[in-house]
Amino acid sequence: EGRLQDLLENANDLIQSVSSEGRFLYVNRAWRKTLEYSPEEIAGINIFDIIDPSSMEHCRITFGRVMAGEDVGRIEATFRSKTGKKVYVEGNVNCHMENGVPQYTRAIFRDVTDLKREEIARREREQVLDAVLNLTPHATVITTPDGTMLYANKPARSISPKTSTGGVHGKPLWSFLSPGGEEEVRRSMAELTMAGEKPTSCRVTGCDGRDWEIEWSRARFGSKDASYLMAVIRRIE
Numbered sequence: 001e002g003r004l005q006d007l008l009e010n011a012n013d014l015i016q017s018v019s020s021e022g023r024f025l026y027v028n029r030a031w032r033k034t035l036e037y038s039p040e041e042i043a044g045i046n047i048f049d050i051i052d053p054s055s056m057e058h059c060r061i062t063f064g065r066v067m068a069g070e071d072v073g074r075i076e077a078t079f080r081s082k083t084g085k086k087v088y089v090e091g092n093v094n095c096h097m098e099n100g101v102p103q104y105t106r107a108i109f110r111d112v113t114d115l116k117r118e119e120i121a122r123r124e125r126e127q128v129l130d131a132v133l134n135l136t137p138h139a140t141v142i143t144t145p146d147g148t149m150l151y152a153n154k155p156a157r158s159i160s161p162k163t164s165t166g167g168v169h170g171k172p173l174w175s176f177l178s179p180g181g182e183e184e185v186r187r188s189m190a191e192l193t194m195a196g197e198k199p200t201s202c203r204v205t206g207c208d209g210r211d212w213e214i215e216w217s218r219a220r221f222g223s224k225d226a227s228y229l230m231a232v233i234r235r236i237e
Helices: 002-009 029-035 053-067 113-133 161-166 182-195
Strands: 014-019 024-027 074-080 086-098 101-111 139-143 149-152 200-205 211-220 227-235
Touching: 014 029, 053 074, 053 086, 053 101, 086 113, 113 149, 182 200, 182 211
Parallel strands: none
Antiparallel strands: 014 024, 014 101, 074 086, 086 101, 139 149, 139 227, 200 211, 211 227
């Protein structure tokens, strides 16, 4: 029993056990540290005191399902610490039953707050980028240094039926082109790498059979070490 207690108390995950009335029967050290409660304070709160309002309805429904003995699989929830900090968690919960009567739940959660905040920040950056690049009438694409597309504005997504329906993320830029255009695109990107910050361009045949000009320049977002390329695509009349 002592070894089991030591294992639970020193686990990095948030571990809790809750009675059928919602009272905490056990929480481990990582749980108390993350949610900022002392061992003495645990007896005075219940499970819904640490749920963020944005997650309350979802958690009430999930708690009821767990208490009914249902396997709810992996769940996501937003907790709120004693000082009001949001804590994003994901994990698994199940219920101990005796003669068909629910006794208590057992849950192990992983704190994914940093990952969630990073995801929210990434979405915000994408929204800003989308708003800015959609102001230009030209097809504009952000790629990795090897030509893999990460983003395309509305004019770029409308170039081909495939990209307008299936999106561009993860596809090579030359999927916009007629066969044989990959070599010229790679040459132009290599030229940009050698030219430093000076933009370069190339002429290729697009998927519509018309001549296009692709102007390459460097685009940096977020980390200084993350270098991306911006391709502005114009049809040559």
